[in-house]
Amino acid sequence: xxxxxxxxxxxxxxxxxxxxxxQYLPLDGRTVIEQTLDIFLRHPRIAGVVVAVSHxxxxxxxxxxxxxxxxxxxxxxxxxxxxxLNALRGLEALAHPEDWVLVHDAARPCLSDDDLERLIETLRxxxxxxxxxxxxxxxxxxxxxxxYIAATVDRADLWRxxxxxxxxxxxxxxALEKALEDGFMVTDEASALExxxxxxxxxxxxxxxxxxxxxxxxxxAEFYLAERRR
Ligand code: CTP
Ligand code: MG
Numbered sequence: 001x002x003x004x005x006x007x008x009x010x011x012x013x014x015x016x017x018x019x020x021x022x023q024y025l026p027l028d029g030r031t032v033i034e035q036t037l038d039i040f041l042r043h044p045r046i047a048g049v050v051v052a053v054s055h056x057x058x059x060x061x062x063x064x065x066x067x068x069x070x071x072x073x074x075x076x077x078x079x080x081x082x083x084x085l086n087a088l089r090g091l092e093a094l095a096h097p098e099d100w101v102l103v104h105d106a107a108r109p110c111l112s113d114d115d116l117e118r119l120i121e122t123l124r125x126x127x128x129x130x131x132x133x134x135x136x137x138x139x140x141x142x143x144x145x146x147x148y149i150a151a152t153v154d155r156a157d158l159w160r161x162x163x164x165x166x167x168x169x170x171x172x173x174x175a176l177e178k179a180l181e182d183g184f185m186v187t188d189e190a191s192a193l194e195x196x197x198x199x200x201x202x203x204x205x206x207x208x209x210x211x212x213x214x215x216x217x218x219x220x221a222e223f224y225l226a227e228r229r230r
Contacts, residue, residue, distance in 0.1 A: 001096065001098050001099045001100055001168075002047040002095065002096070002099045002100070003045050003046055003047060003099070003100045003101075003102060003120060003166075004046065004047055004048055004049070004050070004091055004094070004095050004099060004100070004101050004102070004169070005040040005046050005048075005049045005050070005101075005102050005103075005104060005164070006049075006050050006052070006084060006087040006088065006091065006101055006102070006103045006104070007033075007036060007037065007040070007049060007050070007051045007052070007087075007103075007104055007105075007106050008052050008076065008080050008083040008084050008087065008103070008105060008106060009021075009023050009033055009051055009052060009053050009060070009076070009083075009106030010052045010053050010054045010057070010075070010076020010077065010080075010083040011023070011076075011080065011083075011106075011107070012054075013107075015213050015214055016212070016213070016214060016215065016218075017215070018215075020059060021054075021057075021059070022107055022212055022213075022218070023036075023106040023107055024059040025212075025218060027109060027212075027218065027221055027222060027225065028221075028222055028225040028226055028229070031059075031063065032106065032107060032109050032212060032218075032221075033051075033060075033063070033106045033109075034063055034065065035109035035225065036104065036105075036106050036107075036108060036109045036111070037049065037051070037065050037071075037106075038065070039109075039111050039113070039116065040102075040104070040116075041065060041066075041067040041069055041071070043113065043116055043117075045116075045117070045120055046069070046102075047069065047070070047094075047095075047099075048069045048070030048071065048072070048094060049067075049069065049070070049071050049072070050071075050072045050073075050074060050087040050088075050090045050091050050094075051071070051072070051073050051074070051087070051106070052073075052074050052075065052076040052077075052083035052084070052086055052087045053073060053074075053075070053076055054075075054076050055075045055076070060073065070094055072090050072091070072094070074086045074087050074089070074090040079186070080186075081176055081179070081180065081186040081192070082180075084103055084176065084189065085173065085176050085177070085180075088101065088169065088172065088173045088176070089173075091169060092169070092173075095169050096169070097168070097169050097170035098168055098169070098170065099168070099169050100120075100123075100124070100129070100166055100167070100168060100169075101166070101167060101168070101169050101172055102116075102119070102120075102163075102164035102165070102166045103163060103164060103165045103166075103167075103172075103189050104163045104164040104165075105163050105211055107211050107212045107213070108162070108163055108209055108210065108211050108212070109212070109221055109225070110208050110209055110210055110221050110224045110225065111132075111163075111164070111209050112205075112206055112208070112209070112228075114206075115132055115205040115206055115209060116164065118203065118205070119132050119164055119166055119203050119205070120166070122201070122203045123166050123201060123203065126201055128167065128171070128193065128198045128199065128200055128201070129165075129166045129167035129168065129171075129172075129193070129200055129201070130165070130166060130190070130200040130201030130202060130203055131161055131162065131163065131164070131165040131166070131188070131189075131190050131200060131201075131202065131203065132162040132163065132164060132165075132203055132204075132205035132209060133159040133160055133161050133162055133202045133203065133204065133205065134159065134160050134162065134204060134205060134206070134207045134209075135155075135158070135159055135160075135204070136155045136158040136159065136160060137155075137207075138155075139152060139155065140152070140153040140154075140155045140158065141153065159202050160207075161188055161190060162205060162209045162211075163188070163209075163211075165188060165189040165190055165200075167189060167193060167200070171193070171198075172189060172192075172193070174196070175189075175192040175193045175195070175196040175198070176189070176192045178192070178195070178196055179191070179192040179195050179196070182195070208224050210224075
């Protein structure tokens, strides 16, 4: 089986409060999405990439990613999971149902080659697949509605879910469809697989694989990428 990447990039970035969607903001000499795309376009294991962008996106056409791999662009949807489903529809023309799909947020440009390689190597013989994640390090509190501590939550079995999230094309598409049909709230691909009765694996990755959500995240990403160039 081959390995394909799906990059949802159709969000508006409301929490970033910038003049454009955050994936098109500059980061270490390029845009955020160019940094992200390049990780997959360069990686020898990845057969091709499908990107989901907003139907009225004004920025993607002016980028010129250099690649000899298939790079398909599809319309995104109202929620991230709709964008991913549209991309999987596009991928069905290129890929086999048993091929692996790695879904990765456009807004996560600090994924390292090592983490990507380890995710693939760890899961390639797995019956289901799984996700990059990192154990929770801070003490966790459950809050009351008026802002007091109701309880301290045991963090021993708590992980932060990152992307890529790697599953077989057919399994992932049917899990997402079922979740939407059932009105299940899909927060990431793994949650849809869980809803369908699967147990995805947690593959520990670097905490540097942050999602750019707020302005301070962009400053941190700038630091990580500049540091790696040194
Ligand atoms: N995304 C998408 N389609 C949507 C919503 C989000 O493809 N309808 C993508 C975003 O472009 C991003 C990734 O999913 O790469 C993670 O989503 P998030 O960080 O929530 O991005 P936004 O939705 O753009 O940001 P916000 O929630 O602050 O508006
Ligand atoms: Mg969002």
